[in-house]
Amino acid sequence: MRNVVSGFQFFLLLVTLTACYQKDLDEFNKAELVYKTEIALPVVSGNLTLQDTIPSPPGTITMRDKQTAEFPQEEVNSTEGKIDELILKVLLTNNFPANGTFQVYITDNADAKIDSLLTPSQGTILAGSSGNPFKNNFEIRITRDRYNNFSRNAKNIVLEYTISTTSGASSFVNNKFTFYIGVRAKLKNPF
Amino acid sequence: MKLKYIFIAVLMVSVARQSVGQHELTLFHMNNVFQGTYVNPTLMPEHKVSLGLPGMSSVYFMLNNSTWRANDFKKKINDDSVIFNLEGAVNKLDNKNYVNTAFSTDLFSLRIKIRNTFASINVTEQVDFRLNYPKDLFKLINQGNAQFVGEAADFSGLRVNSSHYREYALGLARIRDGAKFSYGVRLKLLQGLNNVKTVKSDARISIDEQYYAHTLKASAQVNSSTIANDTTGNEDYVKALTSFDNMGWGLDLGATYHVNHRLSFTGSLVNLGAITWKSNVVNRSIDGEYTFSGIKLDLQNDSIKVDIDAVLDSLKSAFKIKETYNQSYKTSLPPRMYLSMGYMLGRNTKVALTFYNEFYQGMNPAISAAYVQRAGRILNFLFTYTAKKNSFNNVGAGLMLKLIAMQIYMVGDNMLAIANPFNATNFNLRFGINLVFGRIRKPDEQSHNEE
Numbered sequence: 001m002r003n004v005v006s007g008f009q010f011f012l013l014l015v016t017l018t019a020c021y022q023k024d025l026d027e028f029n030k031a032e033l034v035y036k037t038e039i040a041l042p043v044v045s046g047n048l049t050l051q052d053t054i055p056s057p058p059g060t061i062t063m064r065d066k067q068t069a070e071f072p073q074e075e076v077n078s079t080e081g082k083i084d085e086l087i088l089k090v091l092l093t094n095n096f097p098a099n100g101t102f103q104v105y106i107t108d109n110a111d112a113k114i115d116s117l118l119t120p121s122q123g124t125i126l127a128g129s130s131g132n133p134f135k136n137n138f139e140i141r142i143t144r145d146r147y148n149n150f151s152r153n154a155k156n157i158v159l160e161y162t163i164s165t166t167s168g169a170s171s172f173v174n175n176k177f178t179f180y181i182g183v184r185a186k187l188k189n190p191f
Numbered sequence: 192m193k194l195k196y197i198f199i200a201v202l203m204v205s206v207a208r209q210s211v212g213q214h215e216l217t218l219f220h221m222n223n224v225f226q227g228t229y230v231n232p233t234l235m236p237e238h239k240v241s242l243g244l245p246g247m248s249s250v251y252f253m254l255n256n257s258t259w260r261a262n263d264f265k266k267k268i269n270d271d272s273v274i275f276n277l278e279g280a281v282n283k284l285d286n287k288n289y290v291n292t293a294f295s296t297d298l299f300s301l302r303i304k305i306r307n308t309f310a311s312i313n314v315t316e317q318v319d320f321r322l323n324y325p326k327d328l329f330k331l332i333n334q335g336n337a338q339f340v341g342e343a344a345d346f347s348g349l350r351v352n353s354s355h356y357r358e359y360a361l362g363l364a365r366i367r368d369g370a371k372f373s374y375g376v377r378l379k380l381l382q383g384l385n386n387v388k389t390v391k392s393d394a395r396i397s398i399d400e401q402y403y404a405h406t407l408k409a410s411a412q413v414n415s416s417t418i419a420n421d422t423t424g425n426e427d428y429v430k431a432l433t434s435f436d437n438m439g440w441g442l443d444l445g446a447t448y449h450v451n452h453r454l455s456f457t458g459s460l461v462n463l464g465a466i467t468w469k470s471n472v473v474n475r476s477i478d479g480e481y482t483f484s485g486i487k488l489d490l491q492n493d494s495i496k497v498d499i500d501a502v503l504d505s506l507k508s509a510f511k512i513k514e515t516y517n518q519s520y521k522t523s524l525p526p527r528m529y530l531s532m533g534y535m536l537g538r539n540t541k542v543a544l545t546f547y548n549e550f551y552q553g554m555n556p557a558i559s560a561a562y563v564q565r566a567g568r569i570l571n572f573l574f575t576y577t578a579k580k581n582s583f584n585n586v587g588a589g590l591m592l593k594l595i596a597m598q599i600y601m602v603g604d605n606m607l608a609i610a611n612p613f614n615a616t617n618f619n620l621r622f623g624i625n626l627v628f629g630r631i632r633k634p635d636e637q638s639h640n641e642e
């Protein structure tokens with residue numbers, strides 16, 4: 001009989017102990033995970049040098065060009081709702097004795113411009129020299145609305161640029177144009 | 192005189208501010224259980240013979256986390272809404288944090304009384320795992336790396352120290368009836384079986400503001416001695432668990448001074464020792480610095496080429512990775528110190544105040560108050576309260592029940608953790624059944640009471 005009483009007491013103790021943390025267990029079971037994180041990564045870098053000697057130009061030469069690439073629609077669509085904000089951080093350095101302007105814009109199916117990524121000052125590159133390069137460090141902020149606009153309507157991404165040599169520039173050899181692009185993204189439940 | 196004791200107590204509380212490690216502050220007062228001598232070699236038993244059989248006489252488990260509790264990971268918004276609160280848990284962390292888990296079991300133990308001396312032997316399997324982790328690691332997991340832009344994430348101090356060894360101990364405790372002093376010593380032969388030790392661990396990632404270039408600087412060394420290092424295909428697991436290639440020595444010391452029949456002071460210094468690891472040793476180290484500025488695009492020749500191989504090559508050449516074999520190394524056991532003041536309130540009732548410190552990567556103190564009650568021959572119980580850093584709700588308990596020759600016991604420092612594990616930072620429990628014979632009619636502690 002004593003064993004039965006002890007067993008019952010032990011059972012009661014177990015039930016009481018389980019009840020104590022059952023509430024915590026239940027709360028963990030119904031807890032919602034909202035994972036927000038912000039990552040910053042260097043993405044690409046590159047440089048442009050000229051290997052051949054170019055004779056000193058008699059005055060200024062201006063060159064304009066435009067390159068078009070397909071917008072990575074599939075990749076952007078797959079991240080819709082997960083990106084709250086995107087910041088592109090760009091560092092450009094220019095040793096060439098040449099000025100330039102450039103712009104990156106997005107076009108839709110009808111080839112109409114739907115967004116330009118750069119402000120005029122961001123898209124300006126001034127002439128530098130080997131000892132004194134021109135530096136332009138700026139960020140492009142792409143908000144959620146802007147990003148959603150890309151994901152719905154973008155078809156192509158277009159790079160348009162103009163380069164003008166400066167008057168009296170002696171040589172283009174041993175000069176370098178470098179660029180670094182990093183990305184900072186505010187993510188919500190990315191996995 | 193009273194003022195002096197109050198001062199000592201206040202001092203002890205004030206230093207209990209950063210405590211981790213394997214305290215067994217309740218076991219320290221279980222004088223009728225042989226395993227109590229593992230932390231207090233001068234504990235005087237009530238039986239002439241105590242015998243412990245494999246696997247059943249002592250099973251010990253502990254888990255100790257220096258900061259957060261499971262409940263820190265959730266946050267109640269209202270009655271119906273609960274969210275996982277990673278940020279809350281991360282905010283609780285210190286810059287350097289610590290998890291320690293350990294397991295031990297007696298393979299055999301025997302203690303016998305020969306006149307005024309208690310001689311004992313025990314063979315105990317010991318496993319100890321310690322992980323130190325920096326706060327920045329969890330900040331990175333929780334909030335990402337953008338928070339470190341223009342700064343550095345510091346992963347220094349990420350360490351693993353883990354040991355598996357077998358302890359063969361010979362103990363002697365001497366007491367003379369009515370003597371003021373009693374003392375005990377345990378000499379241990381340590382048989383090292385597996386070990387991983389982080390000797391050095393410095394790592395930082397700094398993130399540039401201009402375009403988020405990452406610079407990783409790392410310098411680390413890890414020594415290991417384990418059968419897992421044997422990649423010859425001829426692994427002999429039986430030999431690995433019985434070989435005496437990794438030898439060490441250990442020592443436990445203890446002394447008790449009885450000021451009068453009520454007041455006593457006990458001190459013990461246990462777990463002194465070291466093991467030299469010689470078999471299946473691999474020493475791995477890494478040193479270097481590397482900056483990642485993004486995937487390099489090759490813009491030459493009218494084409495754009497992504498040069499990932501260049502990244503991997505420069506990463507490989509930036510870090511010197513060294514692996515050496517069979518260079519023996521030594522690991523020390525973390526010594527533990529107990530200083531206790533006991534006061535007999537009556538023939539069967541004792542209260543005690545105990546200060547504890549483990550010397551592992553600095554001081555890890557704790558302070559504990561105990562109430563010990565002997566209830567006849569068959570039942571002893573005690574309660575303790577222990578305070579240590581970030582943990583002030585440790586109510587310990589110990590129970591010994593003697594049924595004929597079977598001494599059943601269970602002891603732990605934080606029994607509240609059983610009822611409320613989600614709010615506990617630490618838990619330890621030791622339980623087992625010893626066989627005891629030959630009751631000592633006039634236990635030495637009682638003889639002092641009767642003075």
